Amino acid sequence: MKFCWSTLNVTDLDQSIKFYEEIAGLSLINRFPAGPGTEIAFLGAGETQIELICDGNKKKINVGEDISWGFEVVSLEETLSLVKEKGIDVIGEPVQPNPNVRFFFIKDPDGMRIQLVENLG
Structure with a gap:
């Protein structure tokens, strides 16, 4: 499948x-x-x-808070700058739960949570 x-x-x-x-x-x-x-x-x-x-x-549209889509980005800093330039609110601060990955969340125009992820490993 x-x-x-x-x-x-x-x-x-x-x-x-x-x-x-x-x-x-x-x-x-x-x-x-x-x-x-x-x-x-x-x-x-x-x-x-x-x-x-x-x-x-x-x-x-009722998207809900318990789902998100994750997209890998090349540079978290560049993506964060782009998001702010577009006037999109960042949900919380960037997070690095382990040495290999960093991410932050935003919402799309209808409220879908989008995780933007940089793989460091």
């Missing part, structure tokens, strides 16, 4: 695509209508793919 993608409902597809392109480094693979008032976009890089679904009738 191979993991295909993770799906997230969003309220503004353009805003979410921009976020995942600029912050997570994912590229738009495909975008298409999927019924009245609904549009789907797939973004990815390598084996990582996400599916964003925007239902124009849905005005609020």
Whole structure:
């Protein structure tokens, strides 16, 4: 079995695509209508793919606090600067739970927790 993608409902597809392109480094693979008032976009890089679904009738998304997506970055400092430059709030301070990894959390436009991770080992 191979993991295909993770799906997230969003309220503004353009805003979410921009976020995942600029912050997570994912590229738009495909975008298409999927019924009245609904549009789907797939973004990815390598084996990582996400599916964003925007239902124009849905005005609020309930993501929850017990899930997050993690994306590896080359430099935590550069990514932290980029995030702050874009006006995105950082949740807490960067954490280094062991000598091999450092990370911090932000939220996407609909409240999904995103972990940005630098592997040091």
